[in-house]
Amino acid sequence: MDTTDRPDNAIEFRSLAKSFGDIEAVRNLDLKIPRGQICGYLGPNGAGKTTTVKMATGMIVPTSGTAFINGINIVESPLQAKLMIGVVPETGALYENLTPIEYLSLVGKLYHLERDAAVEKAEEFLRLFGIADSSERMMTGFSRGMKQKVLISAALLHNPDVLFLDEPLAGLDANTALILKELLKELASLGKTVFYCSHILEVVEKVCDRVVILNRGEVVADGDTEKLKEMTHRTSLEDAFTELTSEEDLSTTVRAFSRSITGKARGASNEQ
Amino acid sequence: MSSRRPRNDRLRHGNRNSEEAADWGQIRALFAAGLHLDLRSARARQRNRLKVPPMISMLATYAIIGSILALSLVRTSDPFTFTLLTFSAAMFMTAITVIMEYSSVVVSPNDYDILAHRPISSRTYYFAKVANLFFYVACTATALNLPAAIVVGFRFDGGAAVGFLYMIMALLACFAAAALVILLYSTALKLFEYQRFNRAITYVHSLATVALTFGYVLLPRMLIRENVTVAIEKGRWIWFAPPAWYAGGVELSVGLGDSRNLILALMAIVSAILVIHAALTMISLEYSRSIAELAESSTEETIRKDRRTLRTRFATLGIMFCRNDEERAGFQLMQIYMRRSRKLRLRIYPAFGLPLAVYLFGLVSGGLNDPLAPRPVESTFPVMELLGFYCVFITLFFASAITQSDQWKASWVFFAAPLENRVGLLVGARKLVIWRYMIPFFCVLLVLMGLVMPPQSALLYLFITFILSLMAFALLSMASPFMPLSQSIEKTRQARQMGLIMLLGVAMVFLVAITETLRESRLAGAGAVVLLLTLACLSEIALRKRLASRLAREEFVG
Numbered sequence: 001m002d003t004t005d006r007p008d009n010a011i012e013f014r015s016l017a018k019s020f021g022d023i024e025a026v027r028n029l030d031l032k033i034p035r036g037q038i039c040g041y042l043g044p045n046g047a048g049k050t051t052t053v054k055m056a057t058g059m060i061v062p063t064s065g066t067a068f069i070n071g072i073n074i075v076e077s078p079l080q081a082k083l084m085i086g087v088v089p090e091t092g093a094l095y096e097n098l099t100p101i102e103y104l105s106l107v108g109k110l111y112h113l114e115r116d117a118a119v120e121k122a123e124e125f126l127r128l129f130g131i132a133d134s135s136e137r138m139m140t141g142f143s144r145g146m147k148q149k150v151l152i153s154a155a156l157l158h159n160p161d162v163l164f165l166d167e168p169l170a171g172l173d174a175n176t177a178l179i180l181k182e183l184l185k186e187l188a189s190l191g192k193t194v195f196y197c198s199h200i201l202e203v204v205e206k207v208c209d210r211v212v213i214l215n216r217g218e219v220v221a222d223g224d225t226e227k228l229k230e231m232t233h234r235t236s237l238e239d240a241f242t243e244l245t246s247e248e249d250l251s252t253t254v255r256a257f258s259r260s261i262t263g264k265a266r267g268a269s270n271e272q
Numbered sequence: 273m274s275s276r277r278p279r280n281d282r283l284r285h286g287n288r289n290s291e292e293a294a295d296w297g298q299i300r301a302l303f304a305a306g307l308h309l310d311l312r313s314a315r316a317r318q319r320n321r322l323k324v325p326p327m328i329s330m331l332a333t334y335a336i337i338g339s340i341l342a343l344s345l346v347r348t349s350d351p352f353t354f355t356l357l358t359f360s361a362a363m364f365m366t367a368i369t370v371i372m373e374y375s376s377v378v379v380s381p382n383d384y385d386i387l388a389h390r391p392i393s394s395r396t397y398y399f400a401k402v403a404n405l406f407f408y409v410a411c412t413a414t415a416l417n418l419p420a421a422i423v424v425g426f427r428f429d430g431g432a433a434v435g436f437l438y439m440i441m442a443l444l445a446c447f448a449a450a451a452l453v454i455l456l457y458s459t460a461l462k463l464f465e466y467q468r469f470n471r472a473i474t475y476v477h478s479l480a481t482v483a484l485t486f487g488y489v490l491l492p493r494m495l496i497r498e499n500v501t502v503a504i505e506k507g508r509w510i511w512f513a514p515p516a517w518y519a520g521g522v523e524l525s526v527g528l529g530d531s532r533n534l535i536l537a538l539m540a541i542v543s544a545i546l547v548i549h550a551a552l553t554m555i556s557l558e559y560s561r562s563i564a565e566l567a568e569s570s571t572e573e574t575i576r577k578d579r580r581t582l583r584t585r586f587a588t589l590g591i592m593f594c595r596n597d598e599e600r601a602g603f604q605l606m607q608i609y610m611r612r613s614r615k616l617r618l619r620i621y622p623a624f625g626l627p628l629a630v631y632l633f634g635l636v637s638g639g640l641n642d643p644l645a646p647r648p649v650e651s652t653f654p655v656m657e658l659l660g661f662y663c664v665f666i667t668l669f670f671a672s673a674i675t676q677s678d679q680w681k682a683s684w685v686f687f688a689a690p691l692e693n694r695v696g697l698l699v700g701a702r703k704l705v706i707w708r709y710m711i712p713f714f715c716v717l718l719v720l721m722g723l724v725m726p727p728q729s730a731l732l733y734l735f736i737t738f739i740l741s742l743m744a745f746a747l748l749s750m751a752s753p754f755m756p757l758s759q760s761i762e763k764t765r766q767a768r769q770m771g772l773i774m775l776l777g778v779a780m781v782f783l784v785a786i787t788e789t790l791r792e793s794r795l796a797g798a799g800a801v802v803l804l805l806t807l808a809c810l811s812e813i814a815l816r817k818r819l820a821s822r823l824a825r826e827e828f829v830g
Contacts, residue, residue: 020568054388057388057389058388058389059384059385059388059389059564060388060564060567060568061561061564061565078391079391079392079393080391082389082390082391083391085389087389089385089389091385093383093385093386094386095305095309095383095386097308097309097312098305098308098309102305102308106301106302106304106305107390109297109298109300109301110298110301110302110387110390110391110392111390111391112297138312140829141829164389
């Protein structure tokens with residue numbers, strides 16, 4: 001697609017909703033993410049972040065509403081929309097009995113890349129990520145971080161316009177995490193759009209232009225970090241996040257945990 | 273160098289056909305990757321357990337079974353009878369293997385997380401899965417039928433050309449059998465909504481096994497009555513027995529070209545094409561969506577609260593037989609997984625269809641006679657022995673299933689925990705299977721057999737069979753000495769173990785010998801039963817020793 005053909009919003013959710021039986025995982029989500037923006041998508045466990053990513057990437061079908069990628073309806077034309085996206089899934093799922101090169105070569109074929117070009121690019125990615133030595137080894141013995149590097153490579157291999165990253169820093173060492181953060185800024189400056197799900201608030205604060213906070217399937221805040229701090233009268237994103245999503249006093253929870261672990265409340269034997 | 277970007281401009285204006293079409297480049301890539309994944313068996317190689325690649329040992333197993341079958345029929349006088357029997361066996365084994373191992377591949381959301389966000393059409397995804405399945409069917413069918421093809425080439429006029437034609441018909445027959453099973457699952461997927469399908473599929477599985485076994489047992493029954501050394505009469509039944517259609521095709525090739533054979537051959541080819549076509553097209557368009565819904569309904573299934581039914585209460589009672597915490601942990605883990613894992617149930621439930629099919633056949637044919645009667649009713653077909661054999665055979669499913677899981681990585685906890693007795697985990701899991709599945713199943717059989725023979729005879733016969741089953745279970749567990757749910761699900765594992773179960777012909781010798789002894793003298797029979805119990809105890813002791821030495825060296829590879 002020529003850039004002049006593209007709509008201003010790279011990602012658009014219209015009344016996006018998903019239910020699992022009686023449980024409403026995501027409720028009527030309306031969101032527009034302009035091209036070139038890095039949008040942080042935050043929320044406590046079970047808030048509906050991964051479900052949103054799955055719907056937006058065509059992995060599951062919304063109960064109602066839809067998502068558009070560069071103006072293409074993911075429900076109606078999934079293949080066309082999927083060609084434009086790169087995904088790093090939260091599960092870290094990949095074929096571990098393949099070598100990184102075989103896996104990336106497979107991914108290249110699925111996106112109709114020429115074999116030699118895909119392999120060359122894959123080798124380059126692996127070299128930049130510092131795992132070129134392991135490119136011919138099966139991934140069964142890889143650490144979480146090494147697998148994550150392969151997953152990120154797979155997401156970027158076909159040069160997608162839109163990136164959906166669900167906890168992309170999981171398992172990565174500090175240097176690689178730093179590279180990735182800078183790379184995302186660089187890609188955004190080139191017009192790529194990034195949908196960034198994470199629990200690491202410091203990273204979101206540093207990397208993202210905009211932060212959307214989800215709680216119980218609904219958007220409870222949307223804006224840049226300064227706006228969120230202002231809105232909650234807090235000085236950090238972490239405090240703002242807690243204010244918006246937590247119903248309990250965290251220090252009380254910590255004390256209850258401690259009591260439960262040491263068993264002091266029950267007068268356990270370790271008192272001696 | 274930059275790689276070629278997908279041409280989004282063209283795709284954006286693409287019509288619905290481009291969304292639905294099969295992409296052969298993608299199919300090739302997915303097929304090749306699937307083979308890599310299956311053939312590597314990385315974990316096994318890392319642990320240096322297998323000297324022979326699993327695929328090779330599986331094919332060797334099938335070749336041995338095929339050789340035994342072909343040689344046992346070498347005296348058969350006409351090509352029709354020979355091919356009818358060998359094709360029946362090949363089609364039955366293919367269908368059962370597809371049911372046991374591969375059907376869950378086609379209707380499984382296993383790799384959905386990896387592929388669902390990629391631009392793969394539903395048809396492409398489905399064809400890649402079916403191609404993988406058909407590759408295995410081609411390999412196993414070749415190994416199974418090649419010995420018979422060689423016998424046909426030498427035994428009947430026509431030589432190598434007939435052998436070649438035999439192979440073509442055999443492959444077609446096996447593909448049709450596999451396609452029929454896929455069609456059955458596709459139909460179930462179409463008929464039931466996904467949540468219900470998830471629950472119904474295990475019963476569909478079991479019913480398919482009953483139907484197949486029933487059909488398979490029926491055919492030799494007819495032939496034995498006719499005496500296989502002479503040419504059997506082609507009655508009206510040949511039009512209803514698919515193996516006969518393919519046999520007609522082979523008979524044509526040896527120059528026995530009557531019009532009936534021609535029609536049979538045409539029926540074989542046309543039916544195979546129709547079944548394969550239907551299997552390929554029936555759900556190909558909605559396959560991705562179906563698998564996505566299946567993946568979702570699995571999520572819902574885990575959300576659903578467990579109900580404490582009478583069955584779960586009964587299962588829990590079995591924990592009394594566990595001697596230590598490790599056994600209790602293994603017992604409870606297996607109990608929970610059996611209740612919640614559809615995949616595990618899928619691997620076990622069809623087993624019960626085998627003896628039940630033989631029982632049904634015995635009812636229909638009047639072959640369910642008191643095996644301990646002093647003067648037994650003359651029977652042309654060994655229904656009781658076959659029933660006993662399948663009761664022993666079901667342990668193959670148990671032994672394989674209790675060590676495998678797609679969540680095998682969670683087994684790190686067994687290595688991290690300060691366990692004094694790792695053996696106890698598997699022993700506990702085995703106890704759950706015996707208590708929760710084998711004992712109730714034998715009780716059901718006892719009631720069913722008590723309807724057609726004296727209850728005390730049924731009880732004694734089933735008791736002997738039960739002890740033989742326990743011995744078989746111990747033998748198979750020795751060959752698969754792993755902690756519960758700690759192995760990845762490998763396609764070829766169960767098929768390889770099938771070779772081992774063939775050795776359980778020995779168990780049948782025991783069964784026949786003991787029943788004969790009991791018939792002749794109750795005292796000598798009692799002695800034989802005591803001997804059997806002693807052997808069962810020894811096999812259990814041997815199993816524990818083997819497990820202790822094997823599991824002590826076990827390391828977690830995750």
